[in-house]
Amino acid sequence: MSEQHGHLEGNDEAVQAHLKRLRRIEGQVRGIQRMVEEEKYCIDILTQVSAATKALQALALSLLDDHMAHCLVDAARQGGEEQELKLREASEAIARLVKS
Numbered sequence: 001m002s003e004q005h006g007h008l009e010g011n012d013e014a015v016q017a018h019l020k021r022l023r024r025i026e027g028q029v030r031g032i033q034r035m036v037e038e039e040k041y042c043i044d045i046l047t048q049v050s051a052a053t054k055a056l057q058a059l060a061l062s063l064l065d066d067h068m069a070h071c072l073v074d075a076a077r078q079g080g081e082e083q084e085l086k087l088r089e090a091s092e093a094i095a096r097l098v099k100s
Contacts, residue, residue, distance in 0.1 A: 025052060028052040057097070061097070064094065
């Protein structure tokens with residue numbers, strides 16, 4: 001069966017880039033929370049929600065790129081059951097992203 005491991009094992013630079021992006025998104029979400037607490041104009045809040053959503057989508061695409069470049073390529077080299085599993089996982093992840 002498939003051995004699960006970190007998507008960026010050994011790539012500290014990419015991990016730090018993802019964490020930086022996540023901290024920025026966290027700040028955006030906290031800003032939205034403050035806007036709601038302060039009863040800011042709804043359209044302004046929705047604009048910020050849209051920006052945070054786009055930032056999360058960009059992160060998801062970046063993670064998917066990393067997965068395909070590493071996990072999927074490694075599985076393709078192995079072939080067989082591992083390849084089929086990783087292809088199915090990637091396909092399901094893409095389907096979830098498209099639906100969201």
